[in-house]
Amino acid sequence: MSAQTLATPAATTDRRTAVNITLWTIQVLLAAFLLIASAAPKFAGQRDAVETFRQIGWGQWLRYLTGTCEAAGAIGLLVPRLATPAAIGLIGLMIGAVLTQLLVLAPAWALLPAAYGVLFAIIAWYRREGFQTLVSRLRH
Structure with missing residues (x-):
């Protein structure tokens, strides 16, 4: 049996x-992580988040x-046509x-x-493909 025989349309x-x-x-798991475990503590001013950004030294902004x-990336991951630009x-x-972990904080966490x-x-x-569809519709 050849490889072509095994690659039937149903298998594809x-x-x-x-x-x-x-x-x-x-995508759903990453979006949940980004919203709940990463963005929310930053917005809420959780002590660890505040301290980490103090160590970075660029300010709390x-x-x-x-x-x-x-948060925007997490939401974008859940919208089919926005998943590609969100991921990028x-x-x-x-x-x-x-880079921040390697140069400022803890290199092992990089x-x-x-x-x-x-x-x-x-x-x-x-x-x-979904993003390409969006772009082509915006062009027309």
Whole structure:
């Protein structure tokens, strides 16, 4: 049996469905994490968040900006046509988080935002078709 025989249209559809379900699960979990565990403490002025941004040394305005970007990205991950730009924006945020951990805070913790960045890149890649549809509709 050849590889072409195994790659039936039904198998391809099943694989796409599985990938889609997996991605939506990851997107929902990441959005929940970003809103509840990351942005909310920043907005609420949780002691740890305030202290972390004090250590960074750029002022508390950066805490609010970061929380806003996280919340907007989380919401964008849940909107099919906005998932790609949201994921790309969150990749940028994660690059900043990695650099901040490496250069200012605790270098070992840089692995966490790096891993999130990889997940956001996967989301951006697999959700690009919906974004391309949005762009083409905006052009017309």
